[in-house]
Amino acid sequence: MASAASYLSAVSQADARARAHGTTPTSTPALSLSSSITSSSEDTVLDESEDYADGLSFPRNPPTSEQVFDTLHSEFGHCANDNYRYTSMHPQGAEIKPWEEKEPPYYILITTYLSYIFLICLGHMRDFLGKRFRSQFYRHLLPYDGHAPLNSDFDSFYTRRLKARIDDCFSYPVTGVPGRTIALLDRYSLDHNLTQILTGGTTRALNISSYNYLGFAQARGGVADAVEEGLRRYGVSTCGTRLEGGTSELHHTAEALVASFVGQEDALISSMGFATNSTIIPALVNKGCLVISDELNHASIRFGVRLSGANVRMFKHNDMDALEGLLREVISQGQPKTHRPWKKILIIVEGLYSMEGTMVNLLGLLQLKKKYKFYLFVDEAHSIGALGPHGRGVADYFNVSPRSIDILMGTFTKSFGAAGGYVSGNKALIDRLRLRGHGGPYAESISPPVLIQILASMASIMGVGPAALPSAPSLKHSTRSSDSTITLRQDMAEQYKYPGPAAPSQLPAWMDLPLNLRDGSQASRACGASPSTRATSHAGSRSSASSRTDTMAVFARMMRTRATPIVVVVVAYPATPLVTSRVRFCLSAAHTKEDIDLVLRACDEIGDVLDLKHHPDTADASSSRFLFRDESDGKTTAQCMVVVTAEFAATPRGVCGRIVNALDEPGASLSPSPQAAWRARLFLFVGFALMAGGLAGSVSVLVLKYLLHAYAEQYLYYGYANVAQNVALMLSAVILWISQSSGSEYEYNLSI
Amino acid sequence: MDSTAAKLEPLFAFLSSSLSQLETTFYKVPGSHVVARYVKSSHQNDPGRTLLEIILFLFAVRTLLQSRTRAESPGNHFIQFTDKEVDDLVDEWTPEPLGQPLSEAEVADLAAVPVITGPNGAKPKLLGTTKPVLNFASYNFTGLAGQESIKERAIETLRKYGVGSCGPPGFYGTMDVHMDLERNIADFLGAEAAILYSQAFATISSVIPAFAKRGDIIVADRGVNFAIQKGLQISRSTIRWFDHNDLQSLEAVLESVEKDRRRRKGPLVRRFIVTEGIFEKDGAMVDLPKLIELKEKYKYRLILDESVSFGTVGRTGRGLTELYNVPATKVDMLVGSVSNTLNSAGGFCAGSKIIVDHQRINGTSFVFSAAVPALLAVSASEGINMLRDTPSILSTLQENIRAIRSILLRVDCISIPSHPASPIIHIHVRPAAPLTLTPSSSAASHSGKPSNPASIHPRDRDRSRDSHRDLRDKERERDRYGYRGSKHHREPDRDERKRRDDHREDRERSASVFRGDGGEKRDLPVEEKHEERAEKRPRYERDAEEAKEEAGPPQPAVRAETPEEGEI
Structure with missing residues (x-):
């Protein structure tokens, strides 16, 4: 809604900015045709030569004078159509569908494995020859001057022989704001991705790869202004750890705001999202405790659990039946060998799984929690801000009290455009973590500019208003112990009311957010933070949609080299299991409807070329085109997004030699698709059996037919050749087998 | 009998006819002749052979069907419960x-x-007080906090890049400013390349397990900081400890590892020495040239944590390598902190290109974490430029250190374990009362115990010697620095060389002191030992540290060997 107030504020803002930088405004930006600060002259990111036609830097359809935007179109898209918004919330009483893996057709699996064998054999051959003839390039792989090789062979095999082929899709250097669009630094390689050479030029591309769900990654606007002010006031760093002279008043302010945002009593902020998990979990559990972890949990959780010394069990992704079975087993059996009861059982799940795009079955978990008395730790790294009618994460989405969850953890990297992470819970627990968490005395505290970005973005989601904050949080049951008598039903019925707008006293006194941020109007326009309109369809931030692919490198290249370049993330080992690399789309509130259409159209075309469409629902192109047509109902579009992206099944065919995929380990229970893997393994086994039979047969033929009959030398050759051929076949298979089973050293980071 | 035989006659007839039918159908199947011939030839009128074949076949089937994962089988410890019993147990728990x-x-x-409240610096204001306080607690060694030029650069960056990087380095989170900072650090140190992590604390605990795997050998100092301990724990390598900052002990350990290897004739494994430049726990400094000599002699790789020493020693703050004039390329993995000295955030690991590139895919906290915000990376680059351009920062720091030490050394009831150049000054409080001797039996039992890995003190050094040494050190130091005063500004280069020589001499002398005392065994009554960083280190810090030590003493790798542990 373009209110007069926000219009005026935009004018005054642009004016103030121009004056602050000592330049006279060449035109009054708010009155110019585009009615936005896109034409702002001091913009250093965009140069004038950029193409106006691609719709990246400037909207294709200039906004009318009714519509006022105070963001750069390249950072935060101008989308004036309110039809595409919908509220992200769990439909009351709807059943939560269990997670299911879309399995690719067999021919794809087989060709995948074949391409594997081919690449691995080729790689080993190159290694074998290279070490002998060009040893100067292989020094780190060979014993050198009494040192053992730095990288054990298979350790780096993946990196050198498989990943190196698609390295042009990883670690792409960028510059500028990682907002709706992103500027890629052009690069090329002359030596098969060994070194990348920067040309010095940049390419602007539509960005569906950054974790910028709410579009707060901006270098302009009220939030950035607040950060600048904060930098001047507080400097860059607080010089120290939280417990050793590095605590600033800002930390307390931010922690209080975060606690009220997520609906917990207290919160603790740490300076790195990964470290939040890896330093907090050891303070929660120790020896004698059990951690039950979803099999797809993030590496930081694994890291933390390993440090804690607690026992670990895993359950099938999001499978509540499996979890219940496991719970019954572990509680009845107690600790291994001694059978003593567990001290605590902590279940760690993620709100939104970054690599699958699936959401936790929170209702099921809470039901189990009632019965089995475990503690629940929800990692909301991706869901906080992006889910729920109030943007408060999965608890908000499912409309359950956040206090029914013991620990809510999340990061600021994603929705808030900042860095770091938080952990929240009841006060006693958080105070304990302040003292006992590894981060308190040892890790540097989060720096002021980042804190201010958090404060300002969070406040603009909540809105800042005089509405008196309820002194006691409006939750009837205050402590966890007292609500044990209330049944779960009542618990859920008793709706937790999130505190309304943040009181001005919750923010630093100097922080003066512009009006459109204070009343939450920008936030509600941009990311729909007001209760009714949250997560617009084009801000379908919930689908950090993932798809099961073997190699999406070609896909990524084709997306990047389109007329309107699009950057997507190719996720491969070690972020996913070896066998299931994928392409991930991270949508953002900053994207416009046109952007989403562009992406879908690109997916459709490239999907046809690469034969990626294997989902039964989208097998024919018309149904996927349906997605673009049905634009009026935002919700459908958002859901269809997931379908489209989920359809990329494994397809290495036709891109031979460029494909990276690896076998998953035999017997590993981590594969997200046990059935498909099992079947593929059966095929492999049959193959092996045939090969072994062949070898045995050739030997017996040699003995029975040639040796026993004492043929002449030249005829014996046929027998020997037969055996040699079979031995060679077996050897190649053995190499494959060894190479896939020697990965045990790093098995713990094999999957996320 | 006949009647029964007669009765069974049709049965036999049926059997034989069906058998013959079976035989004909069997022979109709292609390839069946081969099987029949094989069975006949292998049988050879010897039932034993057939039996053997059948047993072999069954064994093969059993092997194939057997579960291959150890962790799955609950083993003998699994107790079968009925549902009711499980429910009861669940209720009970x-x-x-x-x-x-x-x-x-x-x-x-x-x-x-x-x-x-407000910016941190040398004299910040505290919440609840009005007067500024003198700050001896923060890691603001170089005084870069509050530098206007850095702030300006940060604001410029903010206006170009925003705040967050919104992605891990592998997925469009690598910005040009990150690459610039990495290059700056590498150039500053003289290393081939460097990699930037987004938190200092998380850096070394990722670097160590990126290289050291199960079966590798790590020789580590007993006094290493907490982050290193965590890194050692997660690496699952075999860990051998040497006495805190005692390179003779290190040599002994290296020798014993070598002997072990020769005895077992095991394969060549990766071997690492892990230690700190200036120890966070007591401010002692390692003798880098000697360390390099040992590592080269015994073919180890060196992981050196310079979190404290980077930016605080050396003429321009390049750390220990500059102080001792050792090329940084001699240190295989040089880990440092961007947050301590450069007053930004993050950590780095510098080394050869191969070592750095390996971490880009194997450094856990690098791969799985978002990159440092651009404005912090630029601030750090700017910090490096300032260090490079203004050597007076470092000389002032060293003057200040000397000044404060010259005062502290006159206090009788404390001892300072920290190196004279260390910007972190630890203070051990000694009892003022004269020492009383306790029966020697307790002393014997004390030194006979295996050393406690959580303690930074070697097992065979008892406290009386400790304090004696401290006293002597202190006297020596007082002689040297006590009356110099801060107004004598000396050419930093010369000053440093002198101190370096002093340090060598020091080492030799203190070694001889040790040897002189070696025969005596005295023990002290249990005394309280306070460790304080400068004068102002408050009580909560110690407690937090103690709590930490309780929570996670460094544990040898064996702990991780159990299958449950391995399958996180």
């Missing part, structure tokens, strides 16, 4: 509270944490 509420002392400690 009451977990401990997730977090114990704080004790009163802990609450007081937490409340005592100083909260700074």
Whole structure:
């Protein structure tokens, strides 16, 4: 809604900015045709030569004078159509569908494995020859001057022989704001991705790869202004750890705001999202405790659990039946060998799984929690801000009290455009973590500019208003112990009311957010933070949609080299299991409807070329085109997004030699698709059996037919050749087998 | 009998006819002749052979069907329960509270944490007070906090890049400013390349497991900081400890590892020495040239944590390598902190290109974490430029250190374990009362115990010697620095060389002191030992540290060998 107030504020803002930088405004930006600060002259990111036609830097359809935007179109898209918004919330009483893996057709699996064998054999051959003839390039792989090789062979095999082929899709250097669009630094390689050479030029591309769900990654606007002010006031760093002279008043302010945002009593902020998990979990559990972890949990959780010394069990992704079975087993059996009861059982799940795009079955978990008395730790790294009618994460989405969850953890990297992470819970627990968490005395505290970005973005989601904050949080049951008598039903019925707008006293006194941020109007326009309109369809931030692919490198290249370049993330080992690399789309509130259409159209075309469409629902192109047509109902579009992206099944065919995929380990229970893997393994086994039979047969033929009959030398050759051929076949298979089973050293980071 | 035989006659007839039918159908199947011939030839009128074949076949089937994962089988310890029993057990089970509420002392400690209002610096204001306080607690060694030029650069960057990087380095999170900072650090140190992590604390605990795997050998100092301990724990390598900052002990350990290897004739494994430049726990400094000599002699790789020493020693703050004039390329993995000295955030590991590139895919906290915000990376680059351009920063720092030490050394009841150049000064409080001798039996039992890995003190050094040495050190130092005063500004280069020589001499002398005392065994009554960083180190810090040590003493790799542990 373009209110007069926000219009005026935009004018005054642009004016103030121009004056602050000592330049006279060449035109009054708010009155110019585009009615936005896109034409702002001091913009250093965009140069004038950029193409106006691609719709990246400037909207294709200039906004009318009714519509006022105070963001750069390249950072935060101008989308004036309110039809595409919908509220992200769990439909009351709807059943939560269990997670299911879309399995690719067999021919794809087989060709995948074949391409594997081919690449691995080729790689080993190159290694074998290279070490002998060009040893100067292989020094780190060979014993050198009494040192053992730095990288054990298979350790780096993946990196050198498989990943190196698609390295042009990883670690792409960028510059500028990682907002709706992103500027890629052009690069090329002359030596098969060994070194990348920067040309010095940049390419602007539509960005569906950054974790910028709410579009707060901006270098302009009220939030950035607040950060600048904060930098001047507080400097860059607080010089120290939280417990050793590095605590600033800002930390307390931010922690209080975060606690009220997520609906917990207290919160603790740490300076790195990964470290939040890896330093907090050891303070929660120790020896004698059990951690039950979803099999797809993030590496930081694994890291933390390993440090804690607690026992670990895993359950099938999001499978509540499996979890219940496991719970019954572990509680009845107690600790291994001694059978003593567990001290605590902590279940760690993620709100939104970054690599699958699936959401936790929170209702099921809470039901189990009632019965089995475990503690629940929800990692909301991706869901906080992006889910729920109030943007408060999965608890908000499912409309359950956040206090029914013991620990809510999340990061600021994603929705808030900042860095770091938080952990929240009841006060006693958080105070304990302040003292006992590894981060308190040892890790540097989060720096002021980042804190201010958090404060300002969070406040603009909540809105800042005089509405008196309820002194006691409006939750009837205050402590966890007292609500044990209330049944779960009542618990859920008793709706937790999130505190309304943040009181001005919750923010630093100097922080003066512009009006459109204070009343939450920008936030509600941009990311729909007001209760009714949250997560617009084009801000379908919930689908950090993932798809099961073997190699999406070609896909990524084709997306990047389109007329309107699009950057997507190719996720491969070690972020996913070896066998299931994928392409991930991270949508953002900053994207416009046109952007989403562009992406879908690109997916459709490239999907046809690469034969990626294997989902039964989208097998024919018309149904996927349906997605673009049905634009009026935002919700459908958002859901269809997931379908489209989920359809990329494994397809290495036709891109031979460029494909990276690896076998998953035999017997590993981590594969997200046990059935498909099992079947593929059966095929492999049959193959092996045939090969072994062949070898045995050739030997017996040699003995029975040639040796026993004492043929002449030249005829014996046929027998020997037969055996040699079979031995060679077996050897190649053995190499494959060894190479896939020697990965045990790093098995713990094999999957996320 | 006949009647029964007669009765069974049709049965036999049926059997034989069906058998013959079976035989003909069997022979109709292609390839069946081969099987029949094989069975006949292998049988050879010897039932034993057939039996053997059948047993072999069954064995093969059993092997194939057997579960291959060890962890799955609950083994003998699994107890079968009925559903009812399980329900009862579930009802019965009451977990401990997730977090114990704080004790009163802990609450007081937490409340005592100083909260700074406004910018931090040499004289910040604390919450609740009006007067600025002198700050001896923050890692602002170089005084870069509050530098206007850095702030300006940060604001410029903010206006170009925003705040967050919104992605891990592998997925469009690598910005040009990150690459610039990495290059700056590498150039500054003289290393081939460097990699930037987004938190200093998380850096070394990722670097160590990126290289050291199960079966590798790590020789580590007993006094390494907490982050290193965590890195060692997660690497699952075999860990051998040497006495704190005692390179003779290191040599002995290296020798014994070598002997072990020769005896077992095991394969060549990767071997690492892990230690710190200036120890966070007591401010002692390692003798880098000697360390390099040992590592080269015994073919080890060196992981050196310069979190404290980077930016605080050396003429321009390049750390120990500059102080001792050792090329940085001699240190295989040089880990440092961007947050301590450069007053930004993050950590780095510098080394050869191969070592750095390996971490880009194997450094856990690098791969799985978002990159440092651009404005912090630029601030750090700017910090490096300032260090490079203004050597007076470092000379002033060293003057200040000398000044404060010259005062502290006159205090009788304390001893300072820290190196004269260390910007972190630890103070051990000694009892003023004269020492009393205790029966020697307790001393014997004391030194006979295996050393405690959580303690930074070697097992065979008892406390009386400790304090004696401290006393002597202190006297020596007092002679040397006590009356110099801060107004004598000396050419930093020369000054440093001198101190380096002093340091060598020091080492030799203190070694001889040790040897002289070696025969005596005295023990002290249990004394309270306080460790304080400068004068102002408040009580809560110690407690937090103690709590930490309780929570996670460094544990040898064996702990991780159990299958449950391995399958996280």
